[in-house]
Amino acid sequence: MNKNFNRRDFLKTGSIAVAGTVLLPSILSGCMSGTQASSPLNYQLHDYLNHFGVTQKMIMDVLAEGLSRGGDYCDLYFQHSISNTVALEDNMVNRAFSNVSFGVGIRVISGEQTGYSYTEDVSANAMKSAASTAANIANSNTRMKVMALGEKTLPNYYKINTPWEEVSINEKIPFLQYMNDKVFLLNPAVEKVNVSFSDQTSYILFANSEGIIACDYQPMSTLNASCVAEINGKREQNSYGTSGRQDVKFFSTANLDRIAKEAVDSTMLLFDAVSPRAGEMPVVLAAGSSGILLHEAIGHGMEADFNRRGESIFSDKIGKKVAESFVSIVDDGTTPNNRGAINMDDEGNDVQETYMVENGILTSYLHDRISSKHYGVEPTGNGRRESFRHMPLPRMRNTYMLNGPHQKDEIIESVKYGIYAESFTNGQVRIGPGDFTFYVKQGYLIENGKMTRPIKDVNIIGNGPRVLSDIEMVANDMEMSEGGWTCGKGGQGVPASMGQPTVKVSKITVGGVNA
Amino acid sequence: MNNKERMELAKWASNFAIKKGATEAAVSISRSRAVNIEVREQKLETIRESTDNGLSLQIYRENKFSGHSTNNLNKRQLETFISEAVEATQYLSPDPDRALPDPSLYPTDTSKDLGLVDPGHGDVTPEYRVKTAMETEQLLRQSDMEILSTAAYFSDTTSEGVRVHSNGFAGDWGSTFFRMSASLSVMDAGARPSGSFFAGQRFLNDLPKPSEVAQNALEDTLKQLGQQKIASGRYTMILDNRIAGSLIGRLFQPMSARNIQQKNSFLDGMLGKSIGSSHLTIIDDPLIKGGMASRHFDNEGIASRRRVIIENGVLNNYLIDNYYGRKLGMTPNGGSTSNIIMGYGNRNQKQILDSQQKAIFVTAFNGGNANSTTGDFSFGISGQLIENGKVVKALNEMNISGNFKNLWNQLVETGNDPYPYSSLQSPTLVFSGVDFSGI
Numbered sequence: 001m002n003k004n005f006n007r008r009d010f011l012k013t014g015s016i017a018v019a020g021t022v023l024l025p026s027i028l029s030g031c032m033s034g035t036q037a038s039s040p041l042n043y044q045l046h047d048y049l050n051h052f053g054v055t056q057k058m059i060m061d062v063l064a065e066g067l068s069r070g071g072d073y074c075d076l077y078f079q080h081s082i083s084n085t086v087a088l089e090d091n092m093v094n095r096a097f098s099n100v101s102f103g104v105g106i107r108v109i110s111g112e113q114t115g116y117s118y119t120e121d122v123s124a125n126a127m128k129s130a131a132s133t134a135a136n137i138a139n140s141n142t143r144m145k146v147m148a149l150g151e152k153t154l155p156n157y158y159k160i161n162t163p164w165e166e167v168s169i170n171e172k173i174p175f176l177q178y179m180n181d182k183v184f185l186l187n188p189a190v191e192k193v194n195v196s197f198s199d200q201t202s203y204i205l206f207a208n209s210e211g212i213i214a215c216d217y218q219p220m221s222t223l224n225a226s227c228v229a230e231i232n233g234k235r236e237q238n239s240y241g242t243s244g245r246q247d248v249k250f251f252s253t254a255n256l257d258r259i260a261k262e263a264v265d266s267t268m269l270l271f272d273a274v275s276p277r278a279g280e281m282p283v284v285l286a287a288g289s290s291g292i293l294l295h296e297a298i299g300h301g302m303e304a305d306f307n308r309r310g311e312s313i314f315s316d317k318i319g320k321k322v323a324e325s326f327v328s329i330v331d332d333g334t335t336p337n338n339r340g341a342i343n344m345d346d347e348g349n350d351v352q353e354t355y356m357v358e359n360g361i362l363t364s365y366l367h368d369r370i371s372s373k374h375y376g377v378e379p380t381g382n383g384r385r386e387s388f389r390h391m392p393l394p395r396m397r398n399t400y401m402l403n404g405p406h407q408k409d410e411i412i413e414s415v416k417y418g419i420y421a422e423s424f425t426n427g428q429v430r431i432g433p434g435d436f437t438f439y440v441k442q443g444y445l446i447e448n449g450k451m452t453r454p455i456k457d458v459n460i461i462g463n464g465p466r467v468l469s470d471i472e473m474v475a476n477d478m479e480m481s482e483g484g485w486t487c488g489k490g491g492q493g494v495p496a497s498m499g500q501p502t503v504k505v506s507k508i509t510v511g512g513v514n515a
Numbered sequence: 516m517n518n519k520e521r522m523e524l525a526k527w528a529s530n531f532a533i534k535k536g537a538t539e540a541a542v543s544i545s546r547s548r549a550v551n552i553e554v555r556e557q558k559l560e561t562i563r564e565s566t567d568n569g570l571s572l573q574i575y576r577e578n579k580f581s582g583h584s585t586n587n588l589n590k591r592q593l594e595t596f597i598s599e600a601v602e603a604t605q606y607l608s609p610d611p612d613r614a615l616p617d618p619s620l621y622p623t624d625t626s627k628d629l630g631l632v633d634p635g636h637g638d639v640t641p642e643y644r645v646k647t648a649m650e651t652e653q654l655l656r657q658s659d660m661e662i663l664s665t666a667a668y669f670s671d672t673t674s675e676g677v678r679v680h681s682n683g684f685a686g687d688w689g690s691t692f693f694r695m696s697a698s699l700s701v702m703d704a705g706a707r708p709s710g711s712f713f714a715g716q717r718f719l720n721d722l723p724k725p726s727e728v729a730q731n732a733l734e735d736t737l738k739q740l741g742q743q744k745i746a747s748g749r750y751t752m753i754l755d756n757r758i759a760g761s762l763i764g765r766l767f768q769p770m771s772a773r774n775i776q777q778k779n780s781f782l783d784g785m786l787g788k789s790i791g792s793s794h795l796t797i798i799d800d801p802l803i804k805g806g807m808a809s810r811h812f813d814n815e816g817i818a819s820r821r822r823v824i825i826e827n828g829v830l831n832n833y834l835i836d837n838y839y840g841r842k843l844g845m846t847p848n849g850g851s852t853s854n855i856i857m858g859y860g861n862r863n864q865k866q867i868l869d870s871q872q873k874a875i876f877v878t879a880f881n882g883g884n885a886n887s888t889t890g891d892f893s894f895g896i897s898g899q900l901i902e903n904g905k906v907v908k909a910l911n912e913m914n915i916s917g918n919f920k921n922l923w924n925q926l927v928e929t930g931n932d933p934y935p936y937s938s939l940q941s942p943t944l945v946f947s948g949v950d951f952s953g954i
């Protein structure tokens with residue numbers, strides 16, 4: 001289906017793109033000038049200008065071209081991404097992939113209308129031609145002036161010591177081999193192991209007609225291990241992965257061991273899994289990845305583009321009580337090294353910790369530039385885009401619930417028959433009706449206050465506002481998910497994360513079998 | 516750059532990779548140009564114009580394999596890119612099954628016109644795009660429903676490319692695609708349902724009229740008014756042809772040679788055996804003139820041929836790509852599907868619905884997933900409860916769950932109504948005894 005108009009947004013684990021092995025970024029070797037900092041981690045603004053082969057004068061000329069038909073605002077988003085993947089299968093590290101992507105996106109805004117164009121060629125002529133295409137969204141005689149550019153300095157929410165461009169494929173291969181051997185050792189029922197390791201680096205240079213120029217260096221790495229096990233002719237497969245804006249140090253032996261064990265344990269559990277009853281029942285969500293509940297049940301519906309058009313079920317609920325007073329939910333771009341951390345959003349705004357729900361009251365939407373103007377509020381730093389090929393939209397970053405007053409044990413003891421949901425593969429929501437779903441890969445039945453048999457492969461479906469008001473208990477064990485979550489909206493995928501303490505919802509519809 | 520120039524560059528790149536130490540190389544180069552517009556409240560909300568170039572390169576170096584892509588086609592910078600790609604490949608493990616396809620698998624004749632390019636494509640003007648979307652959006656507003664927002668979209672894309680393999684394959688392709696779509700949100704007692712419709716075609720003149728696009732989007736919205744959930748239970752499931760393709764598509768991953776070789780498929784060992792009822796027939800036909808997914812060769816250069824994948828419930832073919840075919844010792848027949856044609860029945864959707872005593876007509880999926888290893892599935896749905904041939908309730912917030920090994924045997928009828936706006940032309944499907952969970 002065409003995601004551009006389908007108001008259902010999805011979330012899934014796993015990286016969105018394959019990537020590769022090139023040892024060093026090669027694409028720019030032809031267009032650098034002047035001296036360059038030795039490590040990209042120390043790049044200053046002039047290094048970024050050199051990196052993209054542009055000058056501040058060129059940028060201002062292109063911005064002026066963007067406003068030449070009467071637009072209110074213009075921005076340029078230069079991006080150079082290098083991604084690498086190396087993967088193991090059948091005991092061999094026998095495949096590697098790389099991708100290099102380079103270009104500039106030019107956006108012109110006129111009121112709430114947007115013109116967008118991009119070019120892979122950053123010469124003055126090519127950029128001006130793209131700017132003149134985007135400029136066509138406007139048609140007015142007023143001319144906004146381009147302000148003189150001043151550098152915006154950014155905080156750093158993803159401090160790393162070694163850029164991924166300096167880690168050669170030789171250094172990555174042993175991780176994969178180690179994981180493979182470890183997974184096989186952990187259980188003799190393991191038949192097949194797949195391990196993949198990806199890293200991505202994005203150089204970003206941003207400038208707008210209001211005089212902001214800023215640069216950012218965004219690292220990302222993802223490790224995933226999956227295995228197939230076989231017992232008496234029956235097979236099960238599961239996987240475990242971790243992803244974040246981390247450097248190579250994260251992949252310590254202890255972390256590799258932990259990931260291997262998670263992959264094997266989560267696979268072996270499936271052999272004993274049963275199906276729960278079909279229908280409504282209490283659902284206890286484990287601390288960590290269960291933050292998918294927040295992402296689907298409330299997060300998407302709080303993205304302000306849906307609300308300024310009246311399309312979201314939350315459109316008329318700001319300031320209202322939506323949950324018990326011990327429920328507070330934030331979307332936060334500043335949590336260090338998480339997938340959704342960003343030093344600025346993709347339209348040059350500061351990021352922050354944004355309370356969507358504070359003590360049970362619906363507090364703030366998640367804004368991009370257009371919606372914050374529409375509502376007359378400060379931007380929240382949620383304007384994000386997949387790449388220079390896309391225009392920014394209000395998007396989540398790291399979404400989590402704060403700790404509550406209950407204990408995990410008392411939560412489980414309070415359930416007579418229900419499920420404990422532990423790991424998830426994907427979720428989705430319909431923004432207007434508010435019905436959201438997420439797929440439980442693995443969990444347990446709760447019977448008479450005790451976790452009993454494992455369950456697997458069940459979808460859960462509920463209504464956002466109703467489920468929020470049905471949150472009965474929240475524990476004090478908040479954990480962030482370390483999974484490689486990619487959030488999809490309007491045909492664009494962006495990295496995101498989520499977290500949650502153990503939470504009990506009094507009833508949600510669980511997929512299962514009818515007696 | 517045109518395809519002739521791309522072909523020269525691809526051959527140069529392949530030769531350069533060999534010169535740098537690759538044993539074999541495959542190169543593809545493509546360009547895609549698209550214009551998308553969106554209209555809201557009779558105003559142009561967005562215009563987006565894009566041109567994407569891409570080069571992708573597969574390197575085989577003494578049975579070691581790697582794949583690379585870039586959007587920079589500057590020859591001097593490609594030299595560095597290719598040199599590094601070949602260099603990096605040597606660190607990988609050798610794998611005897613890593614090699615280009617056997618040349619006997621390549622097409623011998625690609626001259627037949629598959630009708631994928633609308634020669635009038637260049638005549639589409641900015642005014643035409645805007646006028647079409649404006650007209651569609653205007654029609655969406657003519658409804659008794661309490662409208663919150665309406666939008667109409669028009670887009671057109673033209674793509675072309677070439678593929679070169681160092682062991683003797685060179686081919687090129689081109690295509691055009693036009694798309695219209697519409698969506699609206701309405702107020703409905705606290706909920707804000709939104710309906711939509713989209714239609715894509717290779718030829719501009721094959722697109723439906725704005726009135727048809729708007730009408731379909733309005734009907735999709737009307738179906739959602741007053742949605743609620745009902746008691747869990749086993750019901751006959753009628754699956755709308757507009758969405759049935761996404762369920763059919765779930766069969767392709769477990770059929771792939773990779774999943775078979777990796778012991779990660781509930782269809783392992785089922786070749787030649789029955790995996791569904793006699794109503795289930797699935798044919799992959801890549802050579803249909805004007806087909807949404809027609810092609811002379813696939814993304815490995817393997818010649819396209821019509822394949823009967825499932826015939827009357829019997830699994831006749833896996834989807835076998837070059838690498839996993841070698842690993843399994845099976846002849847590659849292409850690892851991906853193209854146009855999917857199915858076995859069609861005698862009745863249309865209305866006739867099928869009219870004849871139901873009690874059934875759930877599923878019109879949309881909402882999330883969910885399936886396990887290719889075991890066949891377990893669970894999906895969120897919305898739709899309508901049908902009693903004695905009449906719609907009695909709109910439904911949402913329900914799940915269907917089960918195992919594909921059973922579900923495809925519960926297929927009791929297929930409609931005569933292949934969905935025209937998808938490469939996967941599924942008809943309306945009828946399943947008996949499906950587990951629904953609700954209240």
